[in-house]
Amino acid sequence: MRRDLRGPAPGGRPVKRPTKLVIATHNKGKLREIRALLGPLGIECVGAEELDLPEPEETGNSFVDNAELKARQAADLSGLPALSDDSGLCVDALHGRPGIFSARWAEDEAGNRDWHRAMEKVWTETEAAGEDAGQDAHFACALSLAWPDGAIESFEGRVDGTLVWPPRGERGFGYDPMFVASGREQSFGEMDPAEKHAISHRADAFRKLVAALS
Numbered sequence: 001m002r003r004d005l006r007g008p009a010p011g012g013r014p015v016k017r018p019t020k021l022v023i024a025t026h027n028k029g030k031l032r033e034i035r036a037l038l039g040p041l042g043i044e045c046v047g048a049e050e051l052d053l054p055e056p057e058e059t060g061n062s063f064v065d066n067a068e069l070k071a072r073q074a075a076d077l078s079g080l081p082a083l084s085d086d087s088g089l090c091v092d093a094l095h096g097r098p099g100i101f102s103a104r105w106a107e108d109e110a111g112n113r114d115w116h117r118a119m120e121k122v123w124t125e126t127e128a129a130g131e132d133a134g135q136d137a138h139f140a141c142a143l144s145l146a147w148p149d150g151a152i153e154s155f156e157g158r159v160d161g162t163l164v165w166p167p168r169g170e171r172g173f174g175y176d177p178m179f180v181a182s183g184r185e186q187s188f189g190e191m192d193p194a195e196k197h198a199i200s201h202r203a204d205a206f207r208k209l210v211a212a213l214s
């Protein structure tokens with residue numbers, strides 16, 4: 001049953017539960033995961049590409065900044081509440097890089113993305129940092145929920161793990177084949193999607209979002 005929802009947000013403010021939501025991403029892998037996470041909530045979802053929304057320039061200095069600018073733009077242009085995701089891989093040996101530049105590390109001069117090339121760059125730089133620096137890394141995710149009236153809320157999540165080489169598995173997207181979450185053996189690229197959804201950075205942020213809604 002859909003509830004008419006107002007609940008305490010982390011800061012004590014109420015967050016209204018939307019009935020229809022624009023998913024403000026142009027990444028099909030993310031869209032698939034966000035739809036799966038939202039499925040049980042009974043919220044109607046429409047993708048940014050279905051509405052022909054432009055891809056904003058990510059000019060922020062943090063995952064939250066970028067998530068907020070993507071959600072804000074989608075809510076303003078569509079007149080609907082919008083949920084965005086800004087995420088990335090942060091490698092300890094690289095002082096958190098590629099971080100907010102995770103998508104840009106995959107791009108060539110024409111803007112085309114090649115994930116094998118991005119993973120290779122991450123691995124090469126991590127190795128160059130030296131054995132002592134290790135292979136520890138985490139995925140980070142910021143989710144922002146923006147309303148056409150100007151309200152906005154953001155939630156952050158992460159999952160810790162280790163980099164592996166060569167990449168393993170064809171599932172997931174982006175850097176998944178080179179990331180093994182702590183305590184696991186399969187890479188995110190090998191894992192059943194439901195298993196990734198149970199432990200991922202996106203799922204962690206999502207749990208906080210849902211907790212604020214109900």
Ligand SMILES: O=P(O)(O)OP(=O)(O)OP(=O)(O)OC[C@H]1O[C@@H](n2cnc3c(O)ncnc32)[C@H](O)[C@@H]1O
Binds near residue numbers: 086174175
């Ligand atoms: O901005 P939008 O349109 O949402 O799509 P994007 O692909 O450009 O997304 P980001 O700007 O947030 O870039 C983050 C990149 O980090 C990578 N990434 C984020 N979450 C990931 C995950 O769960 N598994 C693997 N890679 C991930 C992914 O490849 C993204 O392209």
Ligand SMILES: [Mg+2]
Binds near residue numbers: 058103
């Ligand atoms: Mg992006």
